[in-house]
Amino acid sequence: xxxxxxxxxxxxxxxxxxxxxxxxxxxxxxxxxxxxxxxxxxxxxxxxxxxxxxxxxxxxxxxxxxxxxxxxxxxxxxxxxxxxxxxxxxxxxxxxxxxxxxxxxxxxxxxxxxxxxxxxxxxxxxxxxxxxxxxxxxxxxxxxxxxxxxxxxxxxxxxxxxxxxxxxxxxxxxxxxxxxxxxxxxxxxxxxxxxxxxxxxxxxxxxxxxxxxxxxxxxxxxxxxxxxxxxxxxxxxxxxxxxxxxxxxxxxxxxxxxxxxxxxxxxxxxxxxxxxxxxxxxxxxxxxxxxxxxxxxxxxxxxxxxxxxxxxxxxxxxxxxxxxxxxxxxxxxxxxxxxxxxxxxxxxxxxxxxxxxxxxxxxxxxxxxxxxxxxxxxxxxxxxxxxxxxxxxxxxxxxxxxxxxxxxxxxxxxxxxxxxxxxxxxxxxxxxxxxxxxxxxxxxxxxxxxxxxxxxxxxxxxxxxxxxxxxxxxxxxxxxxxxxxxxxxxxxxxxxxxxxxx
Numbered sequence: 001x002x003x004x005x006x007x008x009x010x011x012x013x014x015x016x017x018x019x020x021x022x023x024x025x026x027x028x029x030x031x032x033x034x035x036x037x038x039x040x041x042x043x044x045x046x047x048x049x050x051x052x053x054x055x056x057x058x059x060x061x062x063x064x065x066x067x068x069x070x071x072x073x074x075x076x077x078x079x080x081x082x083x084x085x086x087x088x089x090x091x092x093x094x095x096x097x098x099x100x101x102x103x104x105x106x107x108x109x110x111x112x113x114x115x116x117x118x119x120x121x122x123x124x125x126x127x128x129x130x131x132x133x134x135x136x137x138x139x140x141x142x143x144x145x146x147x148x149x150x151x152x153x154x155x156x157x158x159x160x161x162x163x164x165x166x167x168x169x170x171x172x173x174x175x176x177x178x179x180x181x182x183x184x185x186x187x188x189x190x191x192x193x194x195x196x197x198x199x200x201x202x203x204x205x206x207x208x209x210x211x212x213x214x215x216x217x218x219x220x221x222x223x224x225x226x227x228x229x230x231x232x233x234x235x236x237x238x239x240x241x242x243x244x245x246x247x248x249x250x251x252x253x254x255x256x257x258x259x260x261x262x263x264x265x266x267x268x269x270x271x272x273x274x275x276x277x278x279x280x281x282x283x284x285x286x287x288x289x290x291x292x293x294x295x296x297x298x299x300x301x302x303x304x305x306x307x308x309x310x311x312x313x314x315x316x317x318x319x320x321x322x323x324x325x326x327x328x329x330x331x332x333x334x335x336x337x338x339x340x341x342x343x344x345x346x347x348x349x350x351x352x353x354x355x356x357x358x359x360x361x362x363x364x365x366x367x368x369x370x371x372x373x374x375x376x377x378x379x380x381x382x383x384x385x386x387x388x389x390x391x392x393x394x395x396x397x398x399x400x401x402x403x404x405x406x407x408x409x410x411x412x413x414x415x416x417x418x419x420x421x422x423x424x425x426x427x428x429x430x431x432x433x434x435x436x437x438x439x440x441x442x443x444x445x446x447x448x449x450x451x452x453x454x455x456x457x458x459x460x461x462x463x464x465x466x467x468x469x470x471x472x473x474x475x476x477x478x479x480x481x482x483x484x485x486x487x488x489x490x491x492x493x494x495x496x497x498x499x500x501x502x
Contacts, residue, residue: 001073004030005080016085031092035108038070039101046411071107075114089115097151098144105147112151116158125167128155132175136185141273149188156193168198177205180213180222187228191237200240203233207245214252223256224270227277234284250285253278254293259462262303265313272309276316283323294327295336302340305347315359318348322363325370338376346382349389361393 004012019027028036050063053072064072081089093115096108116124131152138145159167175182186206191199206229213226230249233241241249256278265271282289282297301317321344329337345367348360368377381387402410466479 001030001034001077005077009082009084012082013085016088029088029092031089032095034070034074035092035096035099035104038107039099039104041066042103043411043415045103046414047407067103067107071110074107074111075118078111078115079118097147099147100143109147109151109154113154113158116155121159121167124155124159125170128152128159128167128171129174131155132171132185135188136175136182152188153190153193156189159193165195165198168194172198172202177202178209180209180226183210183213183222183229184225187225187232189232190235191233191240194237196240199237203237203240204245206230206233207241207249211248211252214256224273224277227253227256227274227281231277231281234281238284246285249281250288253281253285254290257282257293257297260300262300262307264460265304265309266307272313275304276312279316280319280323283320286320286323286327291330291333294324295333298324298337298340298344302343305344311353311356314348314351314356317344318356318359318363321345322366325367327371329371329373329376334373338379341376342379342382345380346386349381349386350383357389361390364390365394 004015007015015030018029018032044066048065048067050065051069053062053064053069078089093108093112097105097112099105099108112127116127131148135145135148135152138148175185177183177186183206186202191203194202210226210230210233214223214230216223230252234249238246256274260271260275260278265275279297279301282293286294297320301320305314305317321341324337324341345360345364348356349364351357351360364380368380371377381390
């Protein structure tokens with residue numbers, strides 16, 4: 001990389017382009033070879049290995065980690081890239097961003113962000129638009145969508161201020177937040193990247209559309225996209241919302257909560273995703289939520305954790321219980337909340353998954369430092385081991401001293417685990433790419449049957465909620481009429497099915 005910019009253009013082209021001549025061995029471009037080689041260095045990155053840094057003016061040369069060493073040389077190489085080879089650069093960066101290897105994807109994102117800052121505002125805006133279209137084309141949750149969303153969020157902040165407002169207005173016009181079909185994109189954008197007036201405008205539109213979509217509970221991807229967009233607004237632009245809009249979001253979340261129960265969540269990925277978005281969203285309004293609703297949420301969380309839900313649900317539980325530190329738990333509801341809250345912290349602080357354990361420690365610390373119910377805190381630490389773990393976290397000391405030999409052995413084991421997982425993903429991707437295209441290409445999305453089952457479960461949950469209400473209080477006068485309309489709708493769906501079969 002350091003020598004190639006000083007070579008003739010034909011030599012640079014030879015190194016930076018691929019060759020797929022029939023009957024001959026294919027030649028991989030230098031850029032793709034760099035990312036592929038970097039993927040092999042998980043052990044060197046974990047230890048970490050340090051290399052000679054680049055000497056700058058007025059700075060003493062110091063040893064730097066391998067990641068920084070490679071990133072600096074790659075960015076320097078990009079600055080000397082010939083314009084005719086930019087298509088090769090774009091293709092290599094995009095391929096690496098979409099990689100299942102996290103560290104390789106991160107290196108490509110850093111290089112891409114450097115390119116955005118080094119290039120013109122128009123180039124950055126062009127890249128933002130391309131990535132936005134790629135995100136909209138993703139058929140569902142996947143690591144490619146995750147990587148692209150991180151890249152888009154970072155690129156948004158790199159548009160040059162003199163041109164930023166104009167470019168962002170153009171982006172809003174292309175991907176209007178008032179259109180429900182664009183909510184899956186807006187969930188991945190930080191509203192902090194917009195100037196105050198644009199932030200307020202876009203936040204208001206996303207809240208209006210997102211709240212309306214959330215009320216149309218079908219347990220599917222559209223509802224989850226709406227919730228995710230509302231969560232993005234509250235995370236990065238909550239100050240732009242007035243009381244009425246905050247109330248609309250809170251009411252949408254509360255109404256959606258009425259349809260959920262443990263049986264509905266178990267085994268339903270879409271509903272689990274809904275729940276993992278709803279927990280942190282409700283946490284934003286913890287001080288204004290109905291105490292009875294808070295009690296119901298904590299009770300369901302404690303029951304759900306005993307069934308070992310997916311990690312993303314457990315992380316969302318931690319987001320919610322951490323927010324309880326802002327709330328004074330009155331004596332009237334302590335008996336309902338405190339036992340379940342202690343059970344939640346006890347289970348998650350004892351989790352052996354290091355990522356969950358770290359988040360559990362952070363959530364517990366946030367709760368303990370913020371709560372005015374200090375007497376609850378000791379009850380959440382169920383064992384001496386948990387107490388020691390929390391104390392070590394607060395004092396920022398390690399749980400155990402690791403020798404050099406032990407660290408090397410651990411890195412070897414980690415490398416085997418990482419490569420086993422990556423090989424599985426790579427093999428699956430190879431199967432898809434090598435398969436012959438059929439007359440009608442199948443979409444990469446959850447089976448339609450699962451969507452039907454999820455929607456039916458939601459409808460059943462709604463009827464059960466009505467049944468519970470009837471047990472508590474007399475039915476309103478309009479209920480029989482609405483139930484009759486619902487029955488007619490069911491009959492219509494049945495007749496449509498029979499017509500399709502005939």
